Amino acid sequence: MGDIVVLVKPSLNPDMTRSKPDGTVDLDAIPLKLDDIDANALEAAKELKNTLGGKIIALLLLPWGPVQKRTRELKMVTQEALARGADEAYIVSDEKLLPGDPIITATVLSNAIKKYAPNASLVLVAEASIDQTTGQIAGRVAAKLGLPFISYARKITINGDKIVAERDVEDHIEVMEASLPAVVSVTQEINEPRPPTLLQIRRAGKKPQKTLSAADVEPIPERKKEPVEYKILTVSRKQIIIEGDTLEEIAEKLIEALEKEGVL
Amino acid sequence: MVDAIIVASSVQEVKESLSAVSSLGDVEVLFYGKNTDNAAEVAKLGVKVYVLKSQHPGALFNAVKKLYDEKKPKVIVGYGTKNNRDALSRLAGTYDLPMATDVIGVEFKDDHIIYKRGFLSERAIATEKIPYPAIILVNAKVFEPVQREGSGNIEEITIEEDSVKLLEIKPKQLSGINLEDAEIIVGVGRGFKKKEDLELAFKLAELLGGQVGASRPIAADYKWLPEDAWIGISGKRVAPKLYIAVGISGAPQHMAGVNNSKIIVAINKDKSAPIFKLADYGVVADLYQFLPVLIKKLEEKKGK
Numbered sequence: 144m145g146d147i148v149v150l151v152k153p154s155l156n157p158d159m160t161r162s163k164p165d166g167t168v169d170l171d172a173i174p175l176k177l178d179d180i181d182a183n184a185l186e187a188a189k190e191l192k193n194t195l196g197g198k199i200i201a202l203l204l205l206p207w208g209p210v211q212k213r214t215r216e217l218k219m220v221t222q223e224a225l226a227r228g229a230d231e232a233y234i235v236s237d238e239k240l241l242p243g244d245p246i247i248t249a250t251v252l253s254n255a256i257k258k259y260a261p262n263a264s265l266v267l268v269a270e271a272s273i274d275q276t277t278g279q280i281a282g283r284v285a286a287k288l289g290l291p292f293i294s295y296a297r298k299i300t301i302n303g304d305k306i307v308a309e310r311d312v313e314d315h316i317e318v319m320e321a322s323l324p325a326v327v328s329v330t331q332e333i334n335e336p337r338p339p340t341l342l343q344i345r346r347a348g349k350k351p352q353k354t355l356s357a358a359d360v361e362p363i364p365e366r367k368k369e370p371v372e373y374k375i376l377t378v379s380r381k382q383i384i385i386e387g388d389t390l391e392e393i394a395e396k397l398i399e400a401l402e403k404e405g406v407l
Numbered sequence: 408m409v410d411a412i413i414v415a416s417s418v419q420e421v422k423e424s425l426s427a428v429s430s431l432g433d434v435e436v437l438f439y440g441k442n443t444d445n446a447a448e449v450a451k452l453g454v455k456v457y458v459l460k461s462q463h464p465g466a467l468f469n470a471v472k473k474l475y476d477e478k479k480p481k482v483i484v485g486y487g488t489k490n491n492r493d494a495l496s497r498l499a500g501t502y503d504l505p506m507a508t509d510v511i512g513v514e515f516k517d518d519h520i521i522y523k524r525g526f527l528s529e530r531a532i533a534t535e536k537i538p539y540p541a542i543i544l545v546n547a548k549v550f551e552p553v554q555r556e557g558s559g560n561i562e563e564i565t566i567e568e569d570s571v572k573l574l575e576i577k578p579k580q581l582s583g584i585n586l587e588d589a590e591i592i593v594g595v596g597r598g599f600k601k602k603e604d605l606e607l608a609f610k611l612a613e614l615l616g617g618q619v620g621a622s623r624p625i626a627a628d629y630k631w632l633p634e635d636a637w638i639g640i641s642g643k644r645v646a647p648k649l650y651i652a653v654g655i656s657g658a659p660q661h662m663a664g665v666n667n668s669k670i671i672v673a674i675n676k677d678k679s680a681p682i683f684k685l686a687d688y689g690v691v692a693d694l695y696q697f698l699p700v701l702i703k704k705l706e707e708k709k710g711k
Contacts, residue, residue: 157528157659168531246503273528276640277508278487282496291571294464294493307574310464312489314635318575325571331641332627367505371534373526378662380671381687384678390700393690397672398704400688406591406649406670407615 145264145324146197147188148256149229150284153220154178155207155274160375168373170207170242175216177223180269182336184329187299188267189228194301200260201229204251205236206243225347226339232350233259237357243275244368249283254360256288259353265306266326270295281328291321297332409433409478414471414485414495416440416462418448422552424484425452427545429553430515431482436559437474439467440490446561453557457564465569468494472501473566480540482515487544495542505537508544529640529663548587548646548667582633584618591617592647594638594665597624598654598675598694602631607698608653614705620645622661638664654694657682674698 153175161172188199201224205217213236221232235251256263266288271278285292296308297316301323310317311330321327339347357363385400387393401407410431413424416439428434438446439459446458459470471494475483483498485491487508499506507513511532512523519538526533586592593612595605605619612619619636626637638645639661646667653674655661662685665671673686676693683689690697 155527157530160527160530168527173527245499245506249500250503271641275526276528277506278492279496279499279506279508282493283500286497286500291569292464292493292497293571295489309577312462314581315579316577317573318577319571320574321571364503367503367537369536371521371536374532374534376525376530376532378666378685380685382684382689383687384683384689384691390692390697391704393692394697394701394704397688397690397701398708401649401670401672404649404670404687 145195145262146200146260147191147195148200148202148260148263148266149181149184149188149224150252150266150268150280151181151185151201151203151220151224152178152269152272153203153205153207153213153217154272157273162375166375166377168375170373171209171212175207175213175220177220178269178272180271180329180331181224182227183331183333184267184269185224185227185229186334186336187329190334191265191299191301192228195264197262197264198230199228200263201225201232202252202255202260203232203234204240204243204248205234206241206248208238208241210236210238210241221352222344222347223339225350225352226344227336230350232352233355234352235355235357235360239357240363242370244366245277245279245283246364246367249280249287250362250364251357251360252280253284253287254362255355256284258360264323266290266324268326268328270328270330278328281326285326288326291325292327293319293321293325294328295330296327297330299327299329299333409435409480411482411484412437412474412478412480414439414483414491416488416490417442418445419552420486421449421452422554423547423550424486424545425454425553426550427513427543428482428484428515435478437470439470450559450561451557452553452555452559454559456559456561458561459564459566461566461568462490463568463573464490464493465571466566468497469569470564470566471495471498473564475502482520482540483542485544486547491544495544499542504540504542506542506544507535507537510543510545511549513543513545525663528659530659547644580633581635584636586618586620586636586638586643586645589618589645589647591615591649592620592638592645592651593617594620594622594650594652594655595625595632596622596653596655596661599625602629604695605631607694607702610702611651611698611705614702614709615649617647617649622655622658640664652682652686653698655682656680657685
């Protein structure tokens with residue numbers, strides 16, 4: 144049967160958001176991490192690997208620069224993807240592709256899949272990333288590869304040359320069936336990713352990985368998204384801590400305050 | 408010449424999307440899914456309505472693509488529902504169209520679009536610029552729904568599904584609560600040690616005439632409450648006049664869902680919890696001790 148490609152995003156870690164004195168986001172100072180739901184996608188790949196009989200290929204693209212500064216972080220994300228079950232990794236890293244634009248990202252990833260994973264029978268993608276949360280890469284890649292697409296899968300089973308997935312829509316579940324090869328986006332509910340063991344981490348270093356430049360994944364489309372400004376969100380709440388000698392007193396003061404606000 | 412096509416599965420989505428594109432010219436609507444019986448209500452907004460009586464994501468993609476090919480609109484707009492994201496991300500990939508999601512503000516200029524959206528799990532606001540034609544998916548409850556009277560044509564379209572088969576539709580266990588319309592919401596988080604203890608929150612909500620919502624662990628991971636009670640980036644976004652966060656630490660993914668509340672109250676025993684910086688009023692106390700007292704005081708007031 145075939146290989147499983149997992150798209151892995153080195154995302155800006157929102158928990159480490161840094162700002163400049165003028166209140167804008169200091170993008171270069173925020174470290175990258177393996178995106179949260181990518182861990183679920185890798186776990187899902189591990190579970191399906193035996194059924195499909197191939198290997199797991201992690202495909203990464205650096206979306207945030209500068210390349211020089213990100214080299215070490217990118218290496219760590221790659222190591223983690225390999226420790227989490229990928230058998231080999233391809234990493235696209237090139238100043239020409241920065242900053243990430245979904246049009247460029249999806250095209251580059253699709254080109255890389257065609258060229259470096261020709262035997263892929265399944266492409267797994269997280270439903271969205273933690274930094275941009277646009278959730279559009281999976282659908283774009285499916286369209287570019289001309290493959291069947293199932294989005295928001297929270298359960299996947301392989302049935303011969305078909306995949307059956309439970310698609311999680313807002314108020315119901317749709318059981319969908321597609322022929323392989325297919326592109327599937329997964330939600331965080333699909334599994335509970337196991338943290339890699341020490342042995343898996345050690346082995347990861349010995350697994351094959353190849354860094355690609357823009358020239359390896361051409362043609363590259365024209366960039367369409369231009370950043371104007373990234374500003375830190377400031378919330379202006381009153382932040383009043385209600386204190387008192389007893390809980391009764393605090394409760395009374397709270398009720399009084401809420402009545403004054405006209406919300407009770 | 409059609410300037411914008413709205414892709415929507417409810418009347419409310421159409422009204423808010425119309426508001427988002429109010430500075431553009433002619434607008435048409437692709438109305439799909441299970442609420443298509445309401446198509447006449449959409450037509451009354453004075454727009455042409457194409458009705459697709461299907462909720463198959465592949466059928467929706469094919470319908471959107473057909474309309475896009477025929478009408479060549481400058482903008483496709485709608486909510487960021489899962490079906491919209493599914494179909495429109497495929498359209499974006501087909502034609503390399505820029506696609507902005509979770510948009511909270513948009514300006515249509517002569518030769519480009521400028522929009523604002525949440526960034527870094529809502530810790531920041533991104534302002535970005537894209538050319539036409541483009542796809543814009545807006546957040547719910549951001550744009551004031553348009554109210555107007557008119558009459559538009561309704562045309563039903565039939566379209567092939569793609570090769571993916573929809574085998575079965577299974578219901579989710581839902582509470583049926585419409586949190587989006589609640590004026591007072593009591594939000595429950597991991598501070599609650601077991602499911603039965605949520606009774607305290609329900610009692611408080613009942614006294615206040617409100618509803619109970621939850622953070623991700625409670626609704627999605629432990630499943631102590633149905634999924635439609637989940638408030639946050641991936642859950643619901645609510646805007647009550649009063650939000651009482653009980654045992655909620657204040658993770659940005661959750662707070663993004665409640666930031667539009669008028670007043671936020673936090674009850675948490677950990678005085679260093681981030682929620683206290685994101686709330687108007689804070690009570691540093693163990694919820695198991697404080698809620699019974701608060702409930703008693705409210706009952707006394709009611710009794711008067």
